[in-house]
Amino acid sequence: MSKFWSPFVKDLVPYVPGEQPKLAKLVKLNTNENPYGPSPKAIAAMQAELGDNLRLYPDPNGERLKQAVADYYGVTPAQVFVGNGSDEVLAHAFHGLFQHGRPLLFPDISYSFYPVYCGLYGIPFEAVALDEQFQIRVEDYARPNGGIVFPNPNAPTGCLLPLTAIERLLEANPDSVVLVDEAYVDFGGETAISLVDKYPNLLVTQTLSKSRSLAGLRVGLAVGHPELIEALERIKNSFNSYPLDRLAIAGAAAAFADREYFAKTCQAVIASREAVVAGLQQLGFEVLPSAANFVFARHPQRDAAELAAQLREQGVIVRHFKQARIAQFLRISIGAPEQNQALLDALQGL
Numbered sequence: 001m002s003k004f005w006s007p008f009v010k011d012l013v014p015y016v017p018g019e020q021p022k023l024a025k026l027v028k029l030n031t032n033e034n035p036y037g038p039s040p041k042a043i044a045a046m047q048a049e050l051g052d053n054l055r056l057y058p059d060p061n062g063e064r065l066k067q068a069v070a071d072y073y074g075v076t077p078a079q080v081f082v083g084n085g086s087d088e089v090l091a092h093a094f095h096g097l098f099q100h101g102r103p104l105l106f107p108d109i110s111y112s113f114y115p116v117y118c119g120l121y122g123i124p125f126e127a128v129a130l131d132e133q134f135q136i137r138v139e140d141y142a143r144p145n146g147g148i149v150f151p152n153p154n155a156p157t158g159c160l161l162p163l164t165a166i167e168r169l170l171e172a173n174p175d176s177v178v179l180v181d182e183a184y185v186d187f188g189g190e191t192a193i194s195l196v197d198k199y200p201n202l203l204v205t206q207t208l209s210k211s212r213s214l215a216g217l218r219v220g221l222a223v224g225h226p227e228l229i230e231a232l233e234r235i236k237n238s239f240n241s242y243p244l245d246r247l248a249i250a251g252a253a254a255a256f257a258d259r260e261y262f263a264k265t266c267q268a269v270i271a272s273r274e275a276v277v278a279g280l281q282q283l284g285f286e287v288l289p290s291a292a293n294f295v296f297a298r299h300p301q302r303d304a305a306e307l308a309a310q311l312r313e314q315g316v317i318v319r320h321f322k323q324a325r326i327a328q329f330l331r332i333s334i335g336a337p338e339q340n341q342a343l344l345d346a347l348q349g350l
């Protein structure tokens with residue numbers, strides 16, 4: 001703390017990202033990155049962009065990327081917003097769409113950035129308890145609110161809410177924005193983007209960090225009614241009008257266009273997930289049903305924090321949250337087959 005800090009900064013409780021270790025040899029299964037590289041076409045598009053043009057500012061609106069996303073989902077570019085990672089897109093949504101004085105609702109077990117943004121933007125919130133099976137109960141959201149946000153599949157549980165339930169939520173809350181954070185949807189969910197023409201209060205966010213393996217590029221997006229998108233544009237243009245650089249726009253657009261590589265790598269992750277679930281169950285773990293590129297598992301006889309520490313000694317890092325209800329769970333990202341095997345071998349020896 002310093003005397004130069006404003007009282008606002010003193011009171012902030014920032015988000016703590018998963019560890020990015022400096023040791024190269026670790027089996028890194030703690031931040032849900034994709035074990036396969038980005039599309040070779042995305043790499044080529046970025047390489048083609050590397051040159052004299054970098055002296056020029058990028059397109060502030062990232063039109064090329066908006067068009068690629070619009071083509072992929074069959075929407076118009078006016079329904080698409082792009083930003084520097086979905087974290088930034090979420091921040092703008094919180095700032096521009098959730099500050100209504102009424103509490104924002106999100107699950108008690110959910111993405112831990114949501115309460116951080118509430119703190120940053122002064123948004124009151126209520127954490128709504130998931131049920132005993134860690135599922136969202138739509139009925140529990142039938143209360144006055146200034147908005148609703150949840151990841152689907154949820155993080156860190158991996159559990160999926162079906163589109164029919166999302167429609168019930170949208171219909172019950174016509175006067176607030178329902179934000180579906182689809183960071184992991186490509187690994188087993190169905191996107192709610194198909195509903196944006198029907199529900200003007202629906203905003204869907206996605207990221208290229210997971211299923212398109214571009215966490216290092218920092219690209220996220222939102223799809224929704226043009227008026228919701230305009231709110232995000234107004235915030236963005238009051239904060240940083242060039243959030244995506246030239247490489248990011250080119251690489252992300254090419255990644256969206258390469259459907260074949262995307263489908264192949266998602267399928268490989270899904271197949272590995274099923275193998276990891278089976279392996280963990282054989283070792284006595286209970287594993288929540290996952291539609292994501294990670295699994296959430298607990299061992300009835302073993303302490304999760306201790307397991308995480310012991311795994312680390314064996315060179316395998318997974319994520320453990322010191323949080324009520326989930327303190328006995330480990331969140332384990334799905335890696336390449338040899339990494340998954342290293343995890344199972346390490347657990348076997350503990």
Ligand SMILES: Cc1ncc(COP(=O)(O)O)c(C=O)c1O
Nearest residue numbers: 085086087111151155183207209
């Ligand atoms: C649920 C959820 N939403 C959003 C994000 C942010 O992703 P990014 O900022 O890399 O797009 C993450 C990252 O882990 C996440 O788990």
